[in-house]
Amino acid sequence: MNENGSSVLHNRSFLRLWIARIFSTSAFQMLSVAIGWQMYALTDSAFQLGLVGLAQFLPMLLLTLPAGQTADRYDRRTIVYLCQLIESVVVLLLVLGSMQGWLGSVHLLTAAALLGASRTFEGPASAALVPDIVEREQLPKAAAWSASAMQTAMIVGPSLGGVLVIWGISAAYIASLVALLVSTVLIFFVKTVHFVKKLDAVNMDTFLSGLKFVFARKIILGTISLDLFAVLLGGATALLPIFAEDILKTGSLGLGLLRTAPAVGAIVVSLILTRFSVERAIGKMLFASLVVFALATILFGVSHNIWLSLFALVLIGASDVVSVVIRSTLVQVNTPQEMQGRVNAVNSLFIGTSNQLGEFESGTMAGLVGAVPATVIGGLGTLAISVIWMFWLFPVLRTQKTYQAEEG
Known part of the structure; x- marks a missing residue:
């Protein structure tokens, strides 16, 4: 590994943040497996499964702008710390409800909404912590390491969640609670050095x-x-x-493998990017990664073989992490330090929309036409959007050669 890549992890605060993200993301991946599995077991409904994503998205839609203001006006480390404490309380209630047998679909949706609200405040503050901790020229490497933390968690979380739900839903919830508490302790000891507090009066303009x-x-x-x-x-x-249940017929263990597969491809690529970061022809690399993502999604949709499905998911994860690193670095490089919280809040809203609302869209579409057609249609849609964005609406993305900040 080159000197710049290793120097990022030599920063103790970034290292603590990196490890904390592994634990917190692992917790939410386990929660995603457990809540989704329990919701489907209780209702046997693709629509109800999609409602979990909608329950997480609606608080994000309502609270994103206040969350951005909060991240630019108060200590970002403290915001992340308090949010994770709140999330731990919610998960503790899930533990108690699962052990005592009173959890129902309404309780699961309520928990998803509370977790979504807390994550809405945590997300922008956590993202803005990276440029608070590392130097500007280290942002591409920091983005790659951050992506590797996320993908490590996406290997550990779904696999562990899939195994734990075999033993019982409460086991998955308990493991999630422990991981969240570890992350909370690590965040408490993170120190920022570049934070710029924005104290302008709050009005409609700000x-x-x-x-x-x-x-x-x-x-x-x-x-x-x-x-x-x-x-x-x-x-x-x-x-x-x-x-996992109806098409590949692999059960909960297969679900864990399917959830893990994208992260396997992603973590391999993200670790490569910590050593050889994408710093030239980034526009072409971004477009290529989106094309691979779309084609792999279509392949997964039409596959009825577990190994081919896992291969497609590995490609999805590998291509997605290239896109994630390029996009997150572009946003951070083009955003002034005092605006990081508000811009990352908007970014979090867009990401949350694509993830949580995407779950609702996928569940609704699957309920109407079936899971296989819904997935294939989604892949074709991604391919079409990529072409429209890169060649028509925002050609500046396709022609972008480096991470040089845009003037304006």
């Missing part, structure tokens, strides 16, 4: 300043809107319980 900033810069708007629409249509992970 309240909407994050949105105005994003829409004034084509690179940022194109980047986060591309994620919104491409992943919104192409997300197949919400349907994995249906594929």
Whole structure:
């Protein structure tokens, strides 16, 4: 590994944040497996499964702008710390409810909504912590390491969640609670060095300043809107319980493997990017990664073989992490330090829309036409969106050669 890549982890605060993200993301991956599995077991409904994503999305839609203001006005480390404490309380209630046998679909949706609300405040603050901790020239490497943390968690979390639900839903909830508490302790000891506190009076102008900033810069708007629409249509992970149970017939253990497969491809690529970061022809690399993502989604949709399905999911994860690293670095490089919270809040809204609302869209589409057609249609939609964005609406993305900040 080169000197710049290793120096990022030599930063103790970044190392603590990196490990904390592994634990917290692992917790939420386990929660996703457990809540989704329990919801489908209780209702046997693809629509109800999609409602879990909608329950997480609605609080994000309502609270994103206040969350951005909060992240730019108060200590971001403290915000993340408090949010994870709240999330731990919610998971503790899930533990008690599962052990005592009173958890129902309404309770699961309520928990998903509370977790979504807390994550809405945690997300922008956590994302803005990275440039608070590392130097600007280290952001591509930090983004790659951050992606590797996320993907490590996406290997550990779903696999562990899939195994634990065999022993009982409460076991998965308890493991999630422990992981969240470990993350909370690590965040408590993170120290920031570049934080710029923004103390302007809160009014409608400052309240909407994050949105105005994003829409004034084509690179940022194109980047986060591309994620919104491409992943919104192409997300197949919400349907994995249906594929595992009804199509591939592999049960909960197979569900864990399916949830793990994208992360296997992603973590391999993200670790490569920590050593050889994408810093040239990034626009072409972004478009290529989206094409691979779309084609792999279609392949997964038509597959009835577990090994071919796992291969397709590995390709999905590998291509997605290239896109994630490029997009997150573009956003951070093109955003002033004092605006990081508000811009990352808008970015989180777009990402949350593509993920949580994408789950609702996938569940609804699967309920109407079936899981296989829904996945294939989603892959074709992602491919179409990528072409429209890169060649028509935001050609500046395709022609982007480096991470140089946009003027404006």
